[in-house]
Amino acid sequence: AQSVTQLDSHVSVSEGTPVLLRCNYSSSYSPSLFWYVQHPNKGLQLLLKYTSAATLVKGINGFEAEFKKSETSFHLTKPSAHMSDAAEYFCVVSGSGGGGSYIPTFGRGTSLIVHP
Template identity: 90%
Template structure:
């Protein structure tokens, strides 16, 4: 069994300041973890993924995330927010290969607001 908790439903930051979106997970397996972004009226775009290689993962658009097994966390960060970062962000945990799509568990999303 696995679960994922996004600790904040909304995060508001000023343009140019750091972004931190928090995600905690639980899994019976060695999970893969993903962050996706959803802009209005769009599908989910993959930002980055962790698949048991380096614990610090760099993604697109300046985002990165650190896998911390001891804390069961996979928080998403960006040093300097841009107005175009305003969107919904989803943390997703995946089970082992062959687990089927119901091996994917989505967080409930964090709405990122960027203040000018």
């Protein structure tokens, strides 16, 4: 069984300040981890993914995430928020469903609000 917990339903920051969106996961296997972003009235888009090659993963638009196995966390950060970062962010864990396939599980989402 696998699960993902996004610890904050809303995060509010001022433009130019750091962003931290928290994600903890549970998985019986060595999972793959992802962050997706959903802008209003737009489709879900991949931000970054953990492939086990490096624990610090860089994504698009200046976002990065660090995989910490001991803490079962995969928090998303950005040094300086921009107004265009305002969106819904989803953490996803993908573990083996047997037969060589991977089954994804989404978190409930964190809404990032950026104030001018």
